[in-house]
Amino acid sequence: MRNRRYETVFILPADLGEGRQQELLDRLDGVVDKGGGIRIKREDWGVRKLAYPVKKQPKGHYYLLDFVGNAQIVSELERQMRMLENVLRFLTVKTEDRVDLEAAKKEQAEERDKAAAKEAAAREAAAKEAAAREAAEQKKAAEEAAEEEAAASTPEPEAVPEEDAAPEEAVQEEQKTEG
Amino acid sequence: MIGRREQRRKTKRRLYVRKKVCRFCADATLQINYKDPRQLRYFITERGKIIPRRISGNCAKHQRKITLAVKRARHLALMPYTNMEI
Known part of the structure; x- marks a missing residue:
């Protein structure tokens, strides 16, 4: 099946515990991995005020998942998110129709290095x-x-x-x- | 009589019409992105309605993109569907 590049924005409740949040993120990551997709990066937009309350929540924690994969991954990801009550909203947008898998892998590695460097810097500062x-x-x-x-x-x-x-x-x- | 009056009104109205240029065509670096509600806020009214291109001056192509971006941003609660407080 044809691979395309997608980005999924989803909102988790702001008051969700860190452990539960990580669990959800890991689960969604797992969906992409299992379908043979390449996770390029995950952006954490932090807690933002919602323009209107969703499921009685005034605030939400926004995440963006950037990945390359086929349509099956997208439908599975969306199915999972629909089932999970803790996902307030989600939106998947196709950002690229034709992807070069090698380039995607390279970008993934770059993003991983960047994230690791950032984390190391944060850890060093904390230490x-x-x-x-x-x-x-x-x-x-x-x-x-x-x-x-x-x-x-x-x-x-x-x-x-x-x-x-x-x-x-x-x-x-x-x-x-x-x- | 009526015809002449209508004609006069038309010409008078035309005096105030100024040709607007689509800002996205004028500046190719501007990107329309649903993830940037601050930029999109310019294209909605205080009530949250999308401003028609007759007023905003966008070209048809970019107005379609704006509309799509606003609708996506609304779904993600980045922008309001309505704002009844004002």
Whole structure:
């Protein structure tokens, strides 16, 4: 059967749990894979306000699935989406009538690399942030311990520890802005 | 008498008619896309009705594309079918 390029936009409820959402996405991906299609990319448009309520929902999470496949995949995909109650709306549009399978595979690989790079960058940023937060906490803890120690060893009037505390706070703030 | 009056009205009306150019023909880089409701909003009224090409000045080819795009956007709740609040 002839392969064409399609894009399917579908809307999931905004309040659906992340696990349920992933389950649905995997299931729809599976339909394309099983039919021998090539999934080029999936766009996540995020949660948007609907122009009018659908199934009493004021907001929806939009997704776009870009794939190459035959008509059977499309009908199976639409059948599944009709059955699933959590799909508020869907629309499949043919974007290309003639596709070069090799080019499609190449594009798929490119998109995958792009997505992986993006994910890696996000993960790195998150790790960096976590490390910075941890370092700040450790420093804070150390300072607190030092303060306590100082307070214990020199039970003097409050003027001395207060002077100590001021520069320490400044250091902490500097670190925060860096992170 | 009546004929002359009609003729006058016609000529008077023609004075105000200005030939509009289809913006999509004038600028080939403009794409009509159902996924971009902000662009399509220009072609619907406040109530959400599609503006006729007699007013928008689109050519027939691009008006058809606009209509299709608006209808697709409506189905996906990106645009309203009606807007009764206004």
